[in-house]
Amino acid sequence: MLKYELVVVGGGPAGLSAAVEAYEQGVRKILILERDKELGGILNQCIHNGFGLHRFKEELTGPEYSRRYIDMLDETTIEILKETMVLEISETKVVRAISAERGYMEIEAEAIVFSMGCRERTRGAIQLQGDRPSGVFTAGTAQRFINMEGYMPGKRVVILGSGDIGLIMARRMTLEGAKVEAVCELMPYSNGLTRNIVQCLEDYDIPLMLSHTVVKVHGKSRVEGVTIAKVDENLRPIPETFQRIDCDTVLLSVGLIPENEITQNAGIMVDTRTNGPKVGELRQTEMPGVFACGNVVHVHDLVDFVSEEGALSGLGVAKYLKGELETASNFTTANGDGIGYVVPQTVTMSNVDDQVTFYMRVRSVYDRHIVRAYQGDTLVAEKKERKFLPAEMVNFKIKKDVLANLGDGEIRFVVEEV
Amino acid sequence: MTKEMTCIVCPIGCQLTLEPQGDTFAVSGNKCPRGQKYAIEEMTAPKRVVTSTVAVDQGMYPVISVKTEAPVPKELIFEVMKDISKVMMPAPVVIGDVVIENVQGTGINVVATRNA
Incomplete structure (x- = not known):
């Protein structure tokens, strides 16, 4: 069986930082498992700038930020398996994974870092009513289509939710020639950074409709429009305010959920407040030798703090392997x-x-x-x-x-x- | 007249207050000197970094990401986008490679932000 001191599950910013820090602390046999075909995670599709001000004291785009860490990795003996999906972790810290190239594999780990990140809430998660035509995407899916696949998903857009990805995508689609009719936000305040409201919406005169939601999607094969409504203080739509907006695309930016299937299958309880495992100061979970960092623990708004948390877990791993981690x-x-x-x-x-x-x-x-x-x-x-x-x-x-x-x-x- | 604005230089988003002072403004609320520069520029000649993608031939993906190396005048954003949309880069491309030189006569280059 393959044996490592540390196996990192997920090669996004959290996992990269954890691996680099563990290496710097003297851990030598490290393996990163990444399901995508390259490292970097969600940063690869976040082509806007503003990353790294805390960590690198300069303003980078997402791919540039991840490249900094990948370059650091290249200086080490850390091993990487891409296009590899972790299926589960056993009680004895055997990592079961699968890839097209190698098939099924079992890897014995002395320590494990969970850095699986998070997923977007979907149409189903918010029970969006109406027809089910094509043209309803999560904002992150549209982001990947445009910024990585070079594919423009629509021309006339309504965005539900004012999370940062939604705001960033309002600007991105506008720059690529789409008309963003409105960003509807259920709450009376935005869920995005103020900076993004200024530079993504106000710069392009895109209306931010607070206390508004989409109550219905219309369209047979493709989205033809949505009905939006103002909501009352109990967040219930007010019928007198129903209003139709024609559009061909609906983007959802309605929250992120830490991706903890592997965590839960390993028997680690998930905290209902964060939707992530409970962790200690060095991001140790309740399972000895298992650490977690980044968006799998709680959803961050800045990658710099994800890296910071990754480094904490890397330090924790090093202490654990030396038998110095107090429990x-x-x-x-x-x-x-x-x-x-x-x-x-x-x-x-x-x-x-x-x-x-x-x-x-x-x-x-x-x-x-x-x-x-x-x-x-x-x-x-x-x-x-x-x-x-x-x-x-x-x-x-x-x-x-x-x-x-x-x-x-x-x-x-x-x-x-x- | 006093003016309030949110600094967009970094994700901290300081709340800035501007008081007119002769030809310029007295800026407060900024946690770093860049806030002062941003506020005055925003009042006189607003600028933005433009980030987008260009087509790439023979890369891992059909496009790679690019940015203007420095902020460009806000009113030129869509002109810059037009220029960017015409480019096709042959792989390999390395971060920092110039994609468009002196875009729209701004003296600023558009550069690649990922490898291909």
């Missing part, structure tokens, strides 16, 4: 008022170097608010921002020496008025 945790984290989730869910102090970055998302838009960390009634730390938006992940760093003053137990994060 008993000191803290659990909890999402209090206004906070949807917190990652990591546990912290083990002896594994922490200098500080812990807690990633979290707020539940709605908060102006003039502050995020605070408490243990019981004791204020531990606070994080100021001009504005907190659900679309923008909060990055809350707490120094190790601050945490060291606390007794073991729960750290609760809440949004409070200033």
Whole structure:
């Protein structure tokens, strides 16, 4: 049987970063399994710029960002198997995978990193009513068609959902000559970065219709139009506001779900708040030797933080293989008022170097608010921002020496008025 | 008159406030110097980096991604797109290869952002 110290499941930004960091920490026998025909994951179709400002201090496009990591890999002895699909992981950390070239294979791993990323919610996931003609795509599918396959999926477009991919695609399709009639957003606020609303919609006079949804798709073989409606405070469509828009294409940008089938089949519980496995400060899961990072843990908005998380898991793997990874945790984290989730869910102090970055998302838009960390009634730390938006992940760093003053137990994060 | 805008230089998206000050503006709310430059440029001569794809002959995929090496004037975006749509690059292409020189007389090159 093939044997490796580390098997990385998925060669996108999280997996690449995990592998590179593990290698730098001295792990030598590493294998990356990637189902696509090249490394880089979703970055390869994200041809817009804005990647890498934190990580590389410059503004790169997606393919350029992934190339940086692939170049780093080329300097190492890390092995890569492309067009290889992982089927499952056994309790003894045997990775079962399949590829057209090699057939079925079993690989014994001392440690495993899950970096499978996430998937887009589809028409079925949001129970979009109406006919079922061709021309309804997830935004990411359209992105791949245009940016990689060189195929333009439509000319007159309505986009449902204002996630970043939807906004980016509104601009992309406009640049390629399509008319984007509207971006409808169910919520009273956008789920995309403000920057993308400015440079993707406002630059091209594309209307962003907040508190609006698509209630019906029309068309026999191809989309001919949609009926949109304003929604009330309970997010229910208001019949008096029904309005038809003619179009030939509907793009859905209605959320991402971490892809955790392999995780769950391995018997690792998925946290209902993140839809990813619960992880510790070095992204260790509840299964010893199994780590997870990137969008498979929780959906990020910036790849830079995916890489950061990948590096944490790479460091964790190295510690684990050396027998230096402490398992008993000191803290659990909890999402209090206004906070949807917190990652990591546990912290083990002896594994922490200098500080812990807690990633979290707020539940709605908060102006003039502050995020605070408490243990019981004791204020531990606070994080100021001009504005907190659900679309923008909060990055809350707490120094190790601050945490060291606390007794073991729960750290609760809440949004409070200033 | 005071003006508010969101900086788009990077994904942080700082909220900028501009106060007119003689011929120029006093900018606040920016976390880095690029915010100041962006805000004033946005008021006087807005620019954007254009990213797109060009056809490639004999590559792994039918197209490769490209970008303008620097931001180009906003009003030239669609002209730049027209030029980009006419290009066919023969493989191999390496990141950074010039696809169009001095696009639309801007002095800025369109370059490849992926290998083919």
